[in-house]
Amino acid sequence: MAGNTYGNVYKLTTFGESHGEAIGGVIDGCPPGISIDFDAIQKELIRRKPGQSAIVTQRKENDEVQFLSGIFEGKTTGTPIGFIIPNTNQKSADYSHIKDVYRPSHADYVYEQKYGIRDYRGGGRSSARETASRVVAGAIAKQILPDIKINAFVSSVGDIFIDKPYQALDFSLTESNPVRCPDLDTAAKMEEYIRQIRKEGDTVGGTITCVIQNVPVGLGEPVFDKLHAELGKAMLSINAVKGFEYGSGFCGAKMKGSEHNDAFNPDGTTKTNLSGGIQGGISNGMDIYFRVAFKPVATLIQEYDALDNMGNIVKMQGKGRHDPCVVPRAVPIVESMAAMVIADFYYLNNIFK
């Protein structure tokens, strides 16, 4: 199985399955001499961990990261940073009914077809549990780029959405509610809706908006490694992501150039920012903002039709501990992937400028 490493200079390799001993990773390319704030890393893991509120999966994991290498007396040494996060609360019996059956829209069928073998417990390697390792690497990337501000938040759940530009929001409110929506009236509606959906044994999708501020002009390597192309790849590598748009996104396709162009100020900043902070694949110094669309979780706590390994369509009763909506827990994952992309380009820029 290839494809377990992300990045060019600041690189993360992850390993592990949801119901194995542990998940973890190796970060290569982290510069030496960075003082590591371990509490800040743990805080990010707590934002992502399962069991954190009534509107997420009830699997209870502490997600305490153990560093094995690459950090000495609190500082990075420039050598690979190895870490593990033990799995402690697996309930593999919840998955025995899908040993020979594939859930629709999860990864069971394609893993079995591609590899001819699959750790079906908890979805194995396809589980979003893997994203905890990304959060460790993202939290360290945030620490090596202290001036760059990355704020993600839940912007919609089902049909409920924030009807305000991000500039009108107070990001300090994102963590004040279990949905991670900084618009508090909308957050309350979203939370109520997720609770209702969960009671029905159903699931719902949503979007996350991310804003990256204080990015210098010049990050991005045209033509194939444009900044927005790499952000898109990073976001689309997150479980359950179905869409990515930055700046004006799909709305821009409905506009005229006279409406869409970002007029310059004499200092090179722009009066509007429909470009989303990137032009020609290179950051232009304005805010970078993008939206990520997450599908509704595949595993329903209802009866559903599934496919067995003999080619029969069979009735299954969904069970176990699942997220009714992934976006509240995906906020730190989006921020982490954004931080890794920016850190990677930051170092590439120093090499190739």
Ligand SMILES: Cc1cc2nc3c(=O)[nH]c(=O)nc-3n(C[C@H](O)[C@H](O)[C@H](O)COP(=O)(O)O)c2cc1C
């Ligand atoms: C934070 C997060 C939590 C998730 N929780 C669940 C879950 O509890 N149950 C589930 O079936 N899928 C869950 N997913 C989605 C699956 O991991 C994903 O649908 C699966 O790997 C198949 O990949 P795909 O949807 O990208 O095609 C979650 C995704 C994220 C980002």
Ligand SMILES: C=C(O[C@@H]1CC(C(=O)O)=C[C@@H](OP(=O)(O)O)[C@H]1O)C(=O)O
């Ligand atoms: C364990 C996590 O989330 C899991 C993601 C997930 C999936 O199919 O992606 C399915 C569930 O796994 P389990 O049945 O083992 O509880 C979630 O709880 C985590 O994010 O740490």
